[in-house]
Structure formats: structure tokens, C-alpha cells
Amino acid sequence: MDHQPNLPYADVALQIPAIESYQYAVPPLLEDAIVPGALVRVPVKGGERSGCVLRRTAEKKAKRHKSVMERLTPDFRLSPELLTLGGWMAEYYMCGLGEALQCISFIGFKDVRTLSVKKYGAADEAAALHALSHERLTDKQRAVLEFFLQAPQGAWTAEDIQESTNSSRAVTLGLVKRGLARERRETVRREDDYPTAEGIEPPLKLTEEQSAAFQRIIENLDAQRFGAHLLHGVTGSGKTEIYLQAIGRTLEQGRQAIVLVPEISLTPQTIERFRKRFGARVGVYNSALNIGQKYDLYLAIQRGEIDIVIGARSAVFTPFPRLGLIVIDEEQEASYKQDSAPRYHARDVALMRASKTDAAVIMGTATPSLEAYRNAEAGKFALLCLRQRPNAAPLPPVRLIDMQREAMINRNTGLFSLELIEEVNRRLEAGEQSILFLNRRGYNPIVMCRECGYRCSCEHDDILLTYHKRRNMLVCHLCGQAIPMPSRCPQCESKAFHAIGMGTERIEEEVAEAFPGAKCLRIDLDTTSSKFSYLEKWREINEGGVDIILGTQMIAKGFDLPRVTLVGVVMADVSLFQPDFRASERTFNLLTQVAGRAGRRDKEGLVCVQTYCPDHFSILCAQKHDYAAFYNREIRYRATLRLPPHTRLIGLLITGADPDQTQRMARVLRGVIDRVIRAGVDDALATALGPAPAAVAYINKKYRWRLLLRGGKPSVMRSIVSRALADFEQHNPRSRTHITIDVDPLDLM
Ligand code: ADP
Ligand code: ZN
Numbered sequence: 001m002d003h004q005p006n007l008p009y010a011d012v013a014l015q016i017p018a019i020e021s022y023q024y025a026v027p028p029l030l031e032d033a034i035v036p037g038a039l040v041r042v043p044v045k046g047g048e049r050s051g052c053v054l055r056r057t058a059e060k061k062a063k064r065h066k067s068v069m070e071r072l073t074p075d076f077r078l079s080p081e082l083l084t085l086g087g088w089m090a091e092y093y094m095c096g097l098g099e100a101l102q103c104i105s106f107i108g109f110k111d112v113r114t115l116s117v118k119k120y121g122a123a124d125e126a127a128a129l130h131a132l133s134h135e136r137l138t139d140k141q142r143a144v145l146e147f148f149l150q151a152p153q154g155a156w157t158a159e160d161i162q163e164s165t166n167s168s169r170a171v172t173l174g175l176v177k178r179g180l181a182r183e184r185r186e187t188v189r190r191e192d193d194y195p196t197a198e199g200i201e202p203p204l205k206l207t208e209e210q211s212a213a214f215q216r217i218i219e220n221l222d223a224q225r226f227g228a229h230l231l232h233g234v235t236g237s238g239k240t241e242i243y244l245q246a247i248g249r250t251l252e253q254g255r256q257a258i259v260l261v262p263e264i265s266l267t268p269q270t271i272e273r274f275r276k277r278f279g280a281r282v283g284v285y286n287s288a289l290n291i292g293q294k295y296d297l298y299l300a301i302q303r304g305e306i307d308i309v310i311g312a313r314s315a316v317f318t319p320f321p322r323l324g325l326i327v328i329d330e331e332q333e334a335s336y337k338q339d340s341a342p343r344y345h346a347r348d349v350a351l352m353r354a355s356k357t358d359a360a361v362i363m364g365t366a367t368p369s370l371e372a373y374r375n376a377e378a379g380k381f382a383l384l385c386l387r388q389r390p391n392a393a394p395l396p397p398v399r400l401i402d403m404q405r406e407a408m409i410n411r412n413t414g415l416f417s418l419e420l421i422e423e424v425n426r427r428l429e430a431g432e433q434s435i436l437f438l439n440r441r442g443y444n445p446i447v448m449c450r451e452c453g454y455r456c457s458c459e460h461d462d463i464l465l466t467y468h469k470r471r472n473m474l475v476c477h478l479c480g481q482a483i484p485m486p487s488r489c490p491q492c493e494s495k496a497f498h499a500i501g502m503g504t505e506r507i508e509e510e511v512a513e514a515f516p517g518a519k520c521l522r523i524d525l526d527t528t529s530s531k532f533s534y535l536e537k538w539r540e541i542n543e544g545g546v547d548i549i550l551g552t553q554m555i556a557k558g559f560d561l562p563r564v565t566l567v568g569v570v571m572a573d574v575s576l577f578q579p580d581f582r583a584s585e586r587t588f589n590l591l592t593q594v595a596g597r598a599g600r601r602d603k604e605g606l607v608c609v610q611t612y613c614p615d616h617f618s619i620l621c622a623q624k625h626d627y628a629a630f631y632n633r634e635i636r637y638r639a640t641l642r643l644p645p646h647t648r649l650i651g652l653l654i655t656g657a658d659p660d661q662t663q664r665m666a667r668v669l670r671g672v673i674d675r676v677i678r679a680g681v682d683d684a685l686a687t688a689l690g691p692a693p694a695a696v697a698y699i700n701k702k703y704r705w706r707l708l709l710r711g712g713k714p715s716v717m718r719s720i721v722s723r724a725l726a727d728f729e730q731h732n733p734r735s736r737t738h739i740t741i742d743v744d745p746l747d748l749m
Contacts, residue, residue: 007056013098014051025065037078050109072111095342112295119155122148194271199279213384231364233386235596239364255324262333285311331363367589396605434566445499446577449489480692523551572611584618591622651745656737666691666705685712
């Protein structure tokens with residue numbers, strides 16, 4: 001099928017922005033090796049690079065051609081389906097095709113080999129038995145031979161033998177020399193380090209709600225057609241059980257399934273749950289694997305040994321030839337969006353991929369993103385709801401603690417209210433655990449009046465202004481409006497008007513002060529880098545007498561902690577006060593997730609939320625576990641401001657070493673975009689916003705400004721951006737700035 005003799009050239013995508021491919025000649029020796037999807041090394045000006053073959057062609061694109069040097073990882077190949085997906089990504093996310101393919105390819109554009117090791121076993125059972133009774137052997141040789149004879153066909157590495165018989169490799173080699181043992185090279189699969197389990201756990205009997213949802217899903221699965229399902233249910237409502245059964249159904253049809261989970265949920269516990277149902281057919285793919293492990297997983301998939309892959313974002317590219325199902329757990333999670341090129345969103349790629357391969361998609365979450373829920377309302381996704389928890393554990397009550405009152409009435413300006421301290425103490429006495437949750441997100445602080453609670457927001461778009469110390473200004477990160485920092489509160493004239501925010505260090509000190517003698521454990525991204533430390537931390541929490549767990553996002557999910565009966569959110573406002581139009585959504589999600597942590601077992605849990613805005617709807621809705629109320633209010637707010645999901649955004653980040661130059665170029669680019677829009681485009685909603693300083697306004701000696709293009713039609717928006725950039729580059733060839741494009745940005749960088 002792939003044999004294309006007499007096509008003398010190969011178009012090769014390299015990892016370079018913007019340019020689709022370069023053309024090379026195919027040397028006769030590589031005639032059969034250079035097929036679409038093959039990885040190759042090619043010469044470029046001043047060196048060599050690796051890339052991916054797109055096609056063989058007779059159509060000459062250059063005057064003279066250099067030749068492909070070699071094929072990399074000869075057993076690896078991107079399928080036509082994934083090559084096409086790469087083309088879509090490059091177009092949609094406005095990145096280079098090579099950049100997209102490099103990301104799609106399980107092993108990048110690398111040259112990888114299988115690992116083989118020498119293994120030893122008995123050469124011949126009868127001869128070995130004979131030798132044991134009739135020949136002179138040392139004790140060690142005897143031990144090794146006897147070990148081999150326990151499984152005469154078996155083969156072991158020198159390390160295995162050493163471990164079981166305490167004999168060195170030399171002993172085994174002696175046996176080989178005498179013809180009693182054999183040596184052979186065997187390819188070994190470099191496995192992931194997650195726990196293994198045999199498939200032992202049978203499916204549960206679904207509840208009525210679960211089974212109604214499941215029926216809808218299998219309608220599409222059985223018909224082998226594309227269908228997107230939004231499975232909306234709180235933590236513990238039995239979503240995972242539905243995933244498991246849908247996967248089971250997919251396998252029965254001889255098809256394969258991908259399960260995406262947020263990076264921080266990729267815990268041994270999660271993997272174990274799937275392996276208990278499906279055993280060794282479950283593979284894990286994530287960035288923590290080394291390249292050898294990734295390659296061996298690819299080969300295992302090729303051999304048909306693996307038909308379920310669980311992983312973070314990039315597992316969406318798992319090269320299954322018969323993809324039947326993609327599950328996306330916690331669909332709203334920001335970690336599904338990649339923050340370097342290609343800046344893709346795994347949910348959206350999953351939907352695109354599934355629609356092309358007639359696969360079903362299940363997006364499960366307690367707090368759907370506004371984008372997903374709106375699609376469900378519009379009928380693009382089937383909405384499936386789980387309202388009850390199968391084990392009937394009630395959702396914990398959520399108590400709001402007004403920190404402004406705390407300051408005024410209790411004269412307590414510490415981090416912890418008296419009420420929260422009392423609740424923690426009660427847990428300490430009962431030998432139960434508490435989680436104290438802090439959210440350290442945020443680059444520039446919000447300023448707030450400690451007396452009246454007043455905060456400054458932008459008069460154009462209602463976004464909270466953030467404090468920029470360098471310029472002593474308050475700045476809107478959406479439209480760029482900036483005002484001088486007031487010295488007193490504009491509302492009550494109090495002098496207690498300053499930046500809020502806190503570090504983990506301060507909280508640790510205050511915890512030590514408030515709860516002397518309690519054993520605390522801190523968990524956040526800095527202290528928990530590898531997958532092993534997850535397991536260690538989990539053990540320490542459950543077996544090591546930990547009383548109080550301090551943490552960030554990490555502990556909002558992933559961990560299933562049976563002894564936790566209290567969750568305290570130290571300052572809900574840290575996420576609420578983000579200068580981002582998604583701040584309310586994030587706060588609601590976070591509080592809902594955190595609430596799901598308490599009372600998962602038999603004991604009743606309690607959630608205490610400390611806040612300066614106990615009346616804010618995102619906090620009130622989270623308190624009532626009322627997603628619908630939250631959605632209805634938030635979706636109207638987004639409509640008035642013409643923000644996603646009513647519109648689409650493309651972010652442009654302009655960076656440069658010179659502060660004035662960079663700002664000026666950002667303004668120039670804005671002007672160019674305005675001209676392109678005025679020149680008449682087919683998108684009534686197209687407008688530009690900014691430039692505004694990026695949330696991180698200065699980093700790595702670069703100043704960063706942000707522009708946003710808002711519109712209704714992605715294809716028109718992309719053409720506005722490419723036309724504007726072409727024009728900008730033509731007229732400002734030496735702008736000394738760099739421009740990054742982010743389609744559907746989640747984070748206003
Ligand atoms: P979620 O994925 O929504 O958090 P899970 O699928 O993990 O929920 O289910 C939560 C708990 O309820 C688990 O302990 C699970 O074993 C149990 N469970 C789920 N479905 C059923 C069922 N149909 N019958 C009994 N227990 C169930
Ligand atoms: Zn503004």
C-alpha cells in the first residue's frame with residue numbers, strides 16, 4: 001500500500017513554526033523506508049534536524065534537493081489518521097505542522113531503540129538433571145542449575161539469578177561454557193512504574209441514574225458513531241464506574257479506549273482502579289515516562305497487547321488503530337491546555353479526533369466548563385446527569401466564614417478565624433484529619449480595603465484591577481486600562497487599603513502557632529514532583545499520624561483520604577480576585593472540588609470557607625452545591641461582556657527586551673488588527689482588546705504585552721490574525737519583538 005516507487009521526493013515537516021514542510025530527495029537505499037509518517041534525519045543549513053515525512057511526491061518544489069540522511073526509529077510510524085490530525089492542529093492552533101506532529105508523535109522525532117538483555121536458562125532439561133547427579137559441580141553451580149530446573153523453559157537475567165541464588169554472573173557463564181546453560185538475547189518491555197494488578201474486580205451493578213446515562217453512551221458506542229457526552233455528577237456520584245463499563249463495552253467490540261485525567265490525578269490509586277478491572281491491557285502514558293518506556297508502550301500497542309491508555313493531556317494522541325472511546329475526566333481542568341506550542345486543548349483535540357474516527361467521547365465532571373455546558377444546552381453534547389451518590393454519602397455542609405466580620409467583631413486579623421481554629425481543634429481531639437486549603441495562584445496582587453472590603457475594578461469590563469509595583473499603578477489585564485494606585489480607600493477613605501495575598505511559608509508559621517503540637521504535612525507542586533512522592537505522601541497521611549494537611553490545588557483531587565472530616569479554605573478570595581474573567585468559574589470549581597474531599601466515607605464532613613465576600617454568587621452557589629444557579633448567572637455575565645463561550649478569543653503575546661519598544665509595537669499591532677477588521681471581515685463580533693500588560697508582565701528579561709482578538713468565527717479570526725501578522729512583519733522588520741499566538745487562551749498569561 002505504501003510502496004510508491006518512482007516518487008523521487010519527500011516532503012518533510014520540521015519542528016519550525018509557520019512552514020509546512022521542506023522537500024528532500026530520497027536516496028535509493030532509503031527507497032522503501034521513506035513512507036508517510038516515518039521519522040527521518042535531514043540536512044539543513046548549518047546542520048541537521050529530525051522531522052516527519054508527510055508524503056512522497058514527484059512534484060518538484062525546489063531547484064536542487066539535498067537527500068534524506070536516515071530513517072529514525074525504523075519501527076515507528078505516525079498513522080495517516082494522526083498525520084491528518086496534525087494538519088488540523090497546525091491550522092486551528094496556528095502553529096507549524098512539524099510542531100504539531102512532534103507533539104502528536106509518542107516519541108517526538110527521536111531515534112529510539114528497543115532494549116534487549118541477556119537471559120539465561122537450562123540448555124537441556126535431561127542434560128541438566130544428569131549433570132546434577134553425575135558431574136562435579138560447585139555448590140553455587142548446583143544452586144543455579146536447580147533454580148533453572150524449577151522452570152526448564154524459563155529465562156532469567158543475571159540480576160534475577162543473583163537475587164534468587166546469590167550467585168554472580170560468572171557462575172552462570174561457567175555453566176554456559178559447559179553447555180549446561182544457554183544464553184540468549186531477549187527484548188524487554190520497559191514498563192511504567194505504576195502498580196500492576198490482575199483484572200479481578202467485576203463491574204458493579206449500575207444504579208438507575210448510572211444506567212440511564214450508560215444506555216445513552218452505548219447507543220453511540222454500539223453504532224460505532226461519533227457522539228459527545230457530558231457526564232455531570234459530583235465527586236463520588238459514580239462517573240468512574242460508568243467510564244469503566246463503557247471501556248468494557250468498547251473492548252468487547254474490538255475497539256480501544258483512551259482515558260484522560262488531569263496530570264495531578266494521575267496517581268497510583270487511579271491507575272490501580274483501572275488495572276483491577278482490565279489488568280495488563282492498561283497502559284499509562286505521560287511526560288514522566290522516559291523515551292524508552294514511551295517507545296515500548298508504542299510497540300505494545302502495535303502488537304495489540306494494550307487497548308486502554310490512561311494519561312494526562314498528551315495521551316489524547318495514543319496511536320490506537322481502532323479508537324472507540326475517549327474519556328476526559330474533569331473536562332474543565334486547565335491542565336488540558338498546553339502552554340507551549342502547539343497550544344492545544346486536549347478536550348477539543350479529543351472531540352475532533354473522535355469525530356473523524358467514529359469514536360464516542362465522555363466528558364465527566366462535577367463542574368463543567370461554561371464552554372462544555374453551553375454546548376450541552378445547544379444539543380451538541382448529550383447531557384447526562386448523576387444526582388445521587390451510589391453509597392448515599394451526603395455532600396458535606398459548607399459553612400461560610402466572613403473574614404471582614406472576623407476582623408471587625410473578633411478583632412482577629414490573623415489568617416484563621418476563631419471558628420476555624422475551634423473546628424480544627426475538635427478534629428485534633430477526635431483523632432481526625434483536617435485539610436487547610438490555600439490557593440497560591442496569582443502573579444500580581446489585588447488591592448482591597450480591609451475595613452470596607454472595597455476593591456477596584458475596571459470601568460470598561462468589570463475585571464478587578466491588579467497592583468503593579470514597578471509602576472505603582474492598578475491595571476486591567478483585559479483591556480489595559482491603568483490608574484494610579486490610590487493611597488486611601490476610594491470608598492471609605494481608610495488607610496487600610498493594600499495588596500492581599502499570602503505565601504505558604506506564612507501559613508505554615510501561623511499553623512504552628514495556632515495548633516502547637518499538631519503534626520502538619522505540606523503538599524504542593526513544589527514539594528511533590530514525582531509520581532512516587534504522591535504515594536509516599538499518601539502513605540504518610542494515612543499511616544504516619546498526620547493531623548493537618550496543608551496544600552494547594554494538588555489536594556483538591558487525586559487523593560482519596562478516608563480520615564479527613566474537615567476542609568478549611570483559608571482564603572477563597574485568592575482565586576475569586578484573579579484579574580481574569582474566569583475567576584468566578586475557577587472559584588466555583590475549586591470550592592466544589594474541595595468540598596468533595598470531605599466526608600467521602602462514613603463520617604460526616606464539614607467544609608469551612610473563609611472569605612471577604614460571603615455574598616458572592618460563586619461562593620453561595622458552591623455552598624449550595626448548585627451548578628445550575630452558578631451557570632445561569634455566569635453565562636449571562638459573559639454575554640453582557642461578550643466573552644467566551646459566547647465569543648471566541650485568540651491571544652497574542654508580544655515580548656521584547658525594551659519596555660517602551662515592546663509596548664509601542666503592541667500598540668502598532670493593535671492598529672494593524674483594527675485596520676484588517678475595518679477592511680471588512682465576515683465576523684460581526686470581531687474586535688481587538690488591549691494591549692494590556694500580561695499577568696506576568698516581566699520575566700526572563702522580557703517585557704510582555706497582551707492583545708486579544710475577540711470574534712464569533714474561528715476561521716475568520718485566524719485569517720485576521722495571519723493577515724495582521726504578515727502586515728506587521730512587513731512594515732516592522734526590525735521590531736525586536738516576538739509574537740506568540742494562543743488560540744482559545746485559558747490563561748491570560
Ligand atoms: P466519581 O468518579 O464520580 O467520583 P466513582 O465512580 O469513583 O465516582 O464512585 C464513587 C464510589 O461509589 C466508589 O467507591 C464506587 O466504587 C462506588 N460506586 C460507584 N457506582 C456504584 C454502584 N453502581 N453501586 C455501588 N457502588 C458504586
Ligand atoms: Zn478593563
